Amino acid sequence: MDSHFITYATDVLGDTQSGLSGSEIAKYSTEFAVKYNVAIPYGTYPFPKTLSNKRTALRRNIEEFSGEQQFQIILWLCELPQLEQQEPIKNLKLRLLTNYGKQYGMINIPDSSVVDETYHWLIDYPRALEKYNESLIKYHANLFVRSSIDDMRLSFELVVKEILCNEKSLENQIQEIGSRLKEKDVSAELRNMYVKLVDYYTKYQNTYVKHDDRVNKNEIEYIIELTSLMMKFLIKTLG
Template identity: 50%
Template sequence: MFVLELDGKYQACAGYKETARPTAGKFSVSSYYSTEWKGADAPSLRIEGLSTDEVYENLVRQIAGSELISNKDESLCDTIKREERRKKLQRKIDALKRKIRKKTVEQADRDERGIEKDGERVKGFVMFMEDTPLKIDSAFLTYACNILAKTDSWLSGTKIVEYCCQYAIDYNKKIPYGTYPFDASNKRTALLENLKVFDALEQFQIIKDLCELSELRKLKSVQELKIKLYERYGKFAGQKFSETELIQNTKHWLSGYPTALKQYESALTKYEGGIFERNTLDDIRLAFELLVKALLNNDKSLENQIAAIGSMLKDSGASAELRNMITVLIRYYTDFQNNHVKHNDAVNDSEIEYVIELTSVIMKFLIKVVNGGTLTDGQNAHGNAGYYGSEYR
């Protein structure tokens, strides 16, 4: 802690330290807080607490003031982490709003050039969008509340109030039902009316977080809700994995193979929703397998296609080194799927993302080889669908 002095005024500063390496006694400062500049006669800080930890926490809270608003029985560590999450979410919300409004302006400009040169009308339209809050469709909100707060669910009226109050503080909103018992007709209504005061980006985050509660996340109805949330409103989740250049290019090349593309998109939806980890890998493997069946015009499993893939690459003029690299990768790929996914072994998130990206790279390469480097609705350079014929049905 420090006290700074400038022109007869004083400012108290404090850094919140966390243990970085417990065994080595190392600490790192995660956040800094300070008071306003005050005169020498300003109220001093109070020394309160029955231990050095309590004294330190109380001093940090006094210095931070309104920057750290604590919930009942919440530790300083939890308060700071919650505040950091709130700031991170707010930055994401602000960035998404700028992105959405930028697209709106660009679309308005395109429409304007196509109709008439009327700058005032575009300006008025943009001002209208600036003042118009983004909302998720009310029917979807009702659907979500009916699942999350149904009569026999773990999410009790007390829990609904607790979570909603937390988000009201984080997003600086006033909710109609902030105490329990409430006078709403039921839990679903209370949750729905509270959700309505938030904008769409905030509603998306709240519904997502509720779906991920340990007590709810394994329920099939909650998992289906989360999938639909991402399918319809995934644009509010920040930059999506499916919007990266690699994924977009792969979907472009898969457009001539609709059965494979459907499974590929299913895998992406499940991955972005953070659910069905095993199903995500099942879908991405099936997308790959369906593509290879279409390219080779047979019904063999992926592990039984490796030799044929090597022959296809050889006939297409690929070097021996590249052929060996691709076939070895596919062999390891099928071993990974068979040894881990089929036995439901735990697979971490970074591995899932890597498998999706690896699958995307290989699929895109195989399609380009067969098509002679051009995309013509699944046709190769000789006008034939696939390597040996039409797409597998």
């Protein structure tokens, strides 16, 4: 794991005001040292006076573990009840999963076949792919629920903007999408169904996501898969 990320993580986890106490750092570090059979420099508290602060103790301890062990330790600490609801901890967990979750097998997806295919079609749309990936990670980690669905919408919007070569919002692209599908000889029935679906999709986003936090968590997986299917169809047809 990158040393700069470890420094960032331990600074957040060992924050003077809201992070782990020195005794907690020693306690949890020792537990992981025993679990993984790893020698650590600071397993007892109070720490030596020569040590600048508790964040340094945590960093030095974590540096003794392997990359995968470091990932598991930081993730576990982020999910401690006394820490997990703090915004800096949520951001740390999100960055941890974004940077290393796939590498260490921690990123699961709602429907692998749908999402895997969508990843393939988004390769040529890097801005949209970035937002798509961020949405999936937030969904998996149960972090920033509203933002997860907003990122999915933005991914779709970025695809449409690039295909139609303009900067209009998704709501203002519906008529143009219908016209372009007609040019590609898409059947009237499917064309009308797709356009109506995009219309309802934007209304749902504006009602439950864009301006509020009223999104129903049970609907998130459906929105992810629906967005994936709509993007894949549009790229295959018009891209």
